[in-house]
Every structure is written in C-alpha cells, then in structure tokens.
Amino acid sequence: xxxxxxxxxxxxxxxxxxxxxxxxxxxxxxxxxxxxxxxxxxxxxxxxxxxxxxxxxxxxxxxxxxxxxxxxxxxxxxxxxxxxxxxxxxxxxxxxxxxxxxxxxxxxxxxxxxxxxxxxxxxxxxxxxxxxxxxxxxxxxxxxxxxxxxxxxxxxxxxxxxxxxxxxxxxxxxxxxxxxxxxxxxxxxxxxxxxxxxxxxxxxxxxxxxxxxxxxxxxxxxxxxxxxxxxxxxxxxxxxxxxxxxxxxxxxxxxxxxxxxxxxxxxxxxxxxxxxxxxxxxxxxxxxxxx
Numbered sequence: 001x002x003x004x005x006x007x008x009x010x011x012x013x014x015x016x017x018x019x020x021x022x023x024x025x026x027x028x029x030x031x032x033x034x035x036x037x038x039x040x041x042x043x044x045x046x047x048x049x050x051x052x053x054x055x056x057x058x059x060x061x062x063x064x065x066x067x068x069x070x071x072x073x074x075x076x077x078x079x080x081x082x083x084x085x086x087x088x089x090x091x092x093x094x095x096x097x098x099x100x101x102x103x104x105x106x107x108x109x110x111x112x113x114x115x116x117x118x119x120x121x122x123x124x125x126x127x128x129x130x131x132x133x134x135x136x137x138x139x140x141x142x143x144x145x146x147x148x149x150x151x152x153x154x155x156x157x158x159x160x161x162x163x164x165x166x167x168x169x170x171x172x173x174x175x176x177x178x179x180x181x182x183x184x185x186x187x188x189x190x191x192x193x194x195x196x197x198x199x200x201x202x203x204x205x206x207x208x209x210x211x212x213x214x215x216x217x218x219x220x221x222x223x224x225x226x227x228x229x230x231x232x233x234x235x236x237x238x239x240x241x242x243x244x245x246x247x248x249x250x251x252x253x254x255x256x257x258x259x260x261x262x263x264x265x266x267x268x269x270x271x272x273x274x275x276x277x278x279x280x281x282x283x284x285x286x287x288x289x290x291x
Contacts, residue, residue: 001045001080009054013275015069016055018086020046023079024106025146027220028173031073034212045080052089059097066277067125068094071104079146081109091116095123102274104129104170108148108156117165125278128160129201131170134179135187142224143179150188157195168199168270171254173207176235177228180205180244182253189257199264199273205250206243209236 009016021042022031032042040046048054055068070076076087087103091113094101101120103110110117110128120126130153134140140149160167169192174180185205192200209217221229236242244250258265264273 001047002040003047003049005050006048006054008058009048009051010058010068013069014066015072016051016090017070017073018048018051018076018090019074019078019080020048022074023146024075024144026106026144027224028143028175028207028213028217030208030210030213032213032216033210035210036073045074045078047080047084047086051086052093055090056093056097059093059099062099064277065097065099065124065279067100067102067127067275069102069104069274071129075105075107075147076103077105077107077109088113088116091120095120098123100124100126100277102127102129102168104131106131106144106147106153108152111156111159114159114163114165117160118163121165123280125166125276125280127166127168127198127274128156129168129170129274130157131172132188132191133171133173133175135184135191136179139179143175150191154191154195157191157197161196167195167197168201168274169197171200171202174205174244174250175207176242176244177231178225180246180250182246182250185250185253186257189254192263193257193261197263199270200254200258201267201270202251202254202265203267204241204243205247205254206241208241210240214238 020038021040021044022029023043023045081087091101095116117126117128132150132153134143134150137149137151157167171188218229218232221232255265264270
C-alpha cells in the first residue's frame with residue numbers, strides 16, 4: 001500500500017475510485033491491463049489520501065444532486081478499507097450533502113456501512129451492486145481467492161433486501177471452459193431470485209483479455225488448469241472479447257429467467273437506473289446526464 005495526492009476525484013460521470021489496484025486476487029481482473037497505466041504492482045494499492053477532502057469539495061460545488069458511483073475500477077471494500085475507512089467517510093459526506101450512491105463490490109465489508117446506506121436510501125437512493133461469477137464455492141476460491149465467496153455475497157444481497165436497499169448483480173465474467181455451465185448460471189440466478197435483486201448486468205457469456213491482464217490470467221491457468229492456456233491461445237489468439245461456445249444458449253437461459261422472475265436484464269435500463277437520482281422527499285428524479 002502506498003499513498004498519493006490526487007488532483008481530482010469525481011469523473012465527468014460522477015464516478016470515483018478512492019483506491020487504485022486491488023488485493024482480492026481475482027485471476028481475470030481487467031483492471032490489471034496495461035492500458036490503465038499503473039506504474040506500480042497491482043497489489044500495492046494506491047491510496048488517494050485526499051479523496052475525502054476532494055469529494056467534499058466536489059459535492060459542495062454541484063448545482064444539482066446526483067448519483068455518485070464507485071467500484072468500477074477498484075473495489076472500495078478492499079482489505080485496507082478496514083483500517084482506513086475512506087469509503088465510510090465518503091458515504092458520510094454523500095449522506096450529509098443529500099446525494100445518492102451506486103457502489104460496486106465483491107466484499108461483505110459493505111455490511112459495515114449498512115447504517116449509512118439505509119440513511120441515504122431513505123432520502124434518495126443507495127444501490128449496492130454485487131459481482132457474482134461462480135456458484136461452486138471451491139472454484140470460486142480459485143478464481144477470486146482473497147475475497148468472500150459467492151455464497152457469502154448472496155447472503156449480503158439478502159441482508160440488503162431485508163433492509164430495503166436495492167441491489168443489482170454483475171454476472172461477469174464468465175470464463176470459457178471454466179464456469180460457462182448451465183449449472184453455474186442457474187445457481188447464480190437462483191441466488192438473485194431469492195435476494196429479489198432489481199436487475200442483472202450481463203454483457204455476454206465471456207470475458208475480456210488484453211495486454212497485462214492476459215498474461216496474468218494465463219499464468220493462473222497454468223497454475224490451476226494445466227493445458228487450458230493452450231486451448232485459449234489456439235481458439236482466441238489475441239482477441240479482446242472472447243465468448244464461450246455456449247454463449248447463445250446460456251444468454252437465452254439468462255434472459256428467459258429474468259423475464260419470468262421480473263428481474264431487469266436490459267443493459268440500458270439497468271445503467272439508467274444506476275444513474276438516475278431520486279429525491280424521495282420531493283418525489284423527483286433527475287439524471288446525472290442532465291448536469
């Protein structure tokens with residue numbers, strides 16, 4: 001872990017990442033890609049030491065309330081958050097200034113901040129997005145070794161349901177020849193049904209690989225799935241987007257299940273929901289794209 005003074009925190013779309021890098025160890029992580037120009041080892045997490053001050057300054061200056069997003073690049077609930085509590089301090093500011101939040105995580109550490117999420121959700125909207133990829137617990141421990149398993153994440157979704165916090169699941173990535181099975185998909189979908197998630201974001205049954213990410217992934221394939229790297233190299237070459245041979249069949253199962261269980265699967269509608277600010281006291285809605 002190392003510290004850095006950031007110049008800005010919020011993006012043009014009101015997203016923030018208070019950390020860079022990650023300690024979850026997911027073997028497929030796209031954030032390892034060279035295009036993100038991290039000049040430090042990925043596990044040596046960069047802490048934006050002035051993130052809380054930058055957020056307060058940004059929130060004070062905004063003319064209109066909006067949703068604040070986080071977790072798209074680096075999970076806000078990594079191991080270092082237990083000590084630093086930067087995410088909690090950011091949620092306190094979001095609550096104080098009356099903004100909404102849409103956070104994405106794989107960690108049950110989010111439960112620490114349930115009180116703040118409830119307070120925010122009473123006034124506007126607090127959405128917890130949870131990534132689920134692998135129903136089999138043993139396989140999950142290989143693919144995502146340093147974060148709680150899918151079963152525990154499903155328990156977190158159930159807790160959010162019981163506290164009235166809306167949830168959206170990211171069903172991504174699905175790794176060809178590893179977790180691209182109907183059994184895996186149905187296990188995850190049934191977790192989502194039980195938790196009454198509002199929506200599921202799934203681009204396809206596949207994954208992305210590019211320089212930096214690809215090399216790490218192949219190293220882990222050699223370690224845990226001997227011979228599979230060569231299968232990938234023959235079939236996919238240097239392609240960025242790679243799809244399971246079962247993509248069409250599994251996507252149909254996914255869409256049919258969501259339709260039958262009233263779970264939103266349309267990407268545009270899910271993203272619109274995450275971006276729409278809702279003033280529950282005034283009964284108004286505004287999109288961050290209007291800012």
